[in-house]
Amino acid sequence: MRVFRIKYRASLxxxxxxxxxxxxxxxxxxxxxxxxxxPHVHLAIICGGGDRVVDTTQVDLxxxxxxxxPVKKPRLFSIVTKWQIHSPCDRPLPSGVPxxxxxxxxxxxxxxxxxxxFPQEIRDSTVIPERGPRILYRRRDSDIHFIAxxxxxxxxxxxxxxxxxxxxxxxSLYV
Numbered sequence: 480m481r482v483f484r485i486k487y488r489a490s491l492x493x494x495x496x497x498x499x500x501x502x503x504x505x506x507x508x509x510x511x512x513x514x515x516x517x518p519h520v521h522l523a524i525i526c527g528g529g530d531r532v533v534d535t536t537q538v539d540l541x542x543x544x545x546x547x548x549p550v551k552k553p554r555l556f557s558i559v560t561k562w563q564i565h566s567p568c569d570r571p572l573p574s575g576v577p578x579x580x581x582x583x584x585x586x587x588x589x590x591x592x593x594x595x596x597f598p599q600e601i602r603d604s605t606v607i608p609e610r611g612p613r614i615l616y617r618r619r620d621s622d623i624h625f626i627a628x629x630x631x632x633x634x635x636x637x638x639x640x641x642x643x644x645x646x647x648x649x650x651s652l653y654v
Contacts, residue, residue: 483518490644494524499643500541501530535605535617544599544616544639546623558645560625563638567630568593598635 487510493499495506504527510520532538549556568581568591580597584590599618606615618634625632 480518487520491522493644494522498530500524500526500641502527504528535607538605538607538614539617542616542639542641544618544637545621545634546625546637547642548623552642555642555645559637559640560627560632562645563640564627564632565593565595565597565636565638566628567636568597601635 491506491508495503503524505525506522508520508522510518512518526532532541547555547559565580580593580595581591582594584592600615601618601620602615603617603619605617608615616639618637621634623633
């Protein structure tokens with residue numbers, strides 16, 4: 480718990496005082512504990528002034544859902560491939576239990592689907608829907624991929640991340 484708090488405070492310092500995501504007008508967060516007692520934090524950040532994200536170009540500058548180039552950014556590539564990959568849902572966990580995200584499809588008996596919609600669609604640009612729960616991040620078709628568990632993992636399996644925060648805080652971080 481002590482190490483978690485140290486990492487959380489370091490991340491918060493990077494975000495609020497060092498303005499890693501831009502000028503912060505305010506923030507609110509809550510620390511929760513999972514079933515086995517593992518802590519995690521939900522943090523909402525309000526950007527101020529000219530740093531407020533208003534279009535997809537700004538989203539793409541702050542958040543990525545693509546594998547970084549392993550030659551140009553080897554450290555970021557190793558962090559992203561360790562923490563930000565949603566492993567294929569149709570593979571059970573080592574205990575034999577299906578993954579928590581694998582759910583039955585309503586109206587289709589026997590069919591299962593990832594509730595987080597992985598694998599995501601390949602798209603050339605980020606889309607911010609007028610109505611809808613989530614941004615559809617840019618995931619370009621590229622030659623960058625790796626093999627994990629006998630499967631090719633590409634941009635369709637990457638969870639969104641902020642590269643600036645990741646380089647300093649090598650832990651699971653979803654944005």
